[in-house]
Amino acid sequence: MTLPTLFIPHGGGPCFFMDPAGGPPDPMWRPMQAYLAGVIASLPERPRAILMVSGHWEEPELTVNGGDGHPMLFDYYGFPEHTYRLDWPSHGSPAVARRAVALLEDAGFATKEDSTRGWDHGVFIPMMVAVPDADIPLVQLSLRADLDPAVHIAIGRALAPLRDEGVLIVGSGMSFHNLRARGPQVTAVADAWDAALTAAVTDPDPASRAAKVAAWEALPHARFAHPEAEHLLPLMVALGAGGDGPAVRDYADHVLGWAVSGYRFG
Template sequence: MPERLPTYFLSHGGGPWPFMKEQYGSTYDVLEASLKDIPRQVGAKPAAVLVVSGHWEEREFTLSSGREPGMIYDYGGFPAHTYRVQYKAPGAPEVAERAAALLAAAGQAAELDPVRGFDHGTFSMLYPVYPKADVPVVQMALKHGLDPLAHLEAGRALAPLREEGVLIIGSGLSFHNLRQFGPAGRQASHAFDAWLRFALLDLPPEQRTAALLHWDQAPYARMAHPREEHLIPLLVAYGAAEHEPAARVYHEEEFFGNLAVSSYRFGEAAAP
């Protein structure tokens, strides 16, 4: 494991997809392969994972602090067995308290929630990464208002966790307009995805930061993200590794037949 872990913005797919292989067939094969490769990139097993979930918002930044988090089945219309899925990773109260202290020291109000369970932005994404559920997990809520700068600054505040063995993951989706899944979303998803790739991989750090803070000026931004809760986790992951190189670790041009979607790593991977 490197001395400073990389951070990630991961497109987490839809609902409980890892538990629906029979229904989805090969739809998620490329995404699943990218997620399964993350342990190799990280190296040794991290002390904990901090997941910034696009499915949890609170008045202030809030961290799950229970030792045995339960499950939140925050989806509808899926087969009955997907409401019995269990991902029994332990919580990490000490990591939650450390993260809250870092946020507070940076002037960001932070709270602890001892009863919050894992939503599908966490368990569906982490199941292919750590299928044994043997890495402690803390979830962090987005802050109401979804202000890009506040979330960038939260990432900056949390950066020391990377040197303490904590893997920071922003869990969302690079294109999230459910009404445009399919042919109607092709143009918007491809244009926004191309902009995101350019911003993260080609711009120097200062311009990269400015571009992300003004993401809503990107081509087709509001068609790609009518509401940006699935994009803002990117700002936290990026803020924690702001001046480090980015790499695209997942990309598809024809997700669900028509959509361009991607995931990114910030910081160096472990040596082979």
């Protein structure tokens, strides 16, 4: 069975785990938490592994984290002390990592492996919600530091065979990510951006969809929504890996005054 691919929002820092007693998050984050908690059950079958691209890892050359289990990389700042003791003790999958490297190299992408880097919060925070028992192995793939959207769509296409091998391909980022613009005064612009992005992402023609999303900077308010592109680029990988199948928005909400969406392909 062919698995879909996903672009998920990973929230802000450790937003789902701010209560040291383990209580629910701020009400603002609860719809996102509920969406993430239902992701695995929504799939046609439980994946044997996850390959995730996070907006928090860039390398000059595509890099696959090929180890078997990783420490947490606490790459957020200024949060309560207990949030630096969070853990998601899942295993990696060296076999899936090797397969990903082979697919990428066959497509002409220079690729290297790193078996020691920890999972950044773009990985472990949403996975603590989506896979709380940490019982699905995970492989992380870096972004390429040039952040070229067409290249990252092509990277996704190269990885697409994994979908038929029980591997769930996930892009983890945020559809709106301007940390200097928050609150209700931002919402109208964020809504306009979100509508334009969603129209591009869900274009029923796969070629048109890819072309529009690759040209995302031409969409209304693009550089306001993403002064830097790294939180949007995981979307490109998920879209490319999704192939010619349907594309839908399967999550939509507002946080921090931002319109935030998640997408499913294939």
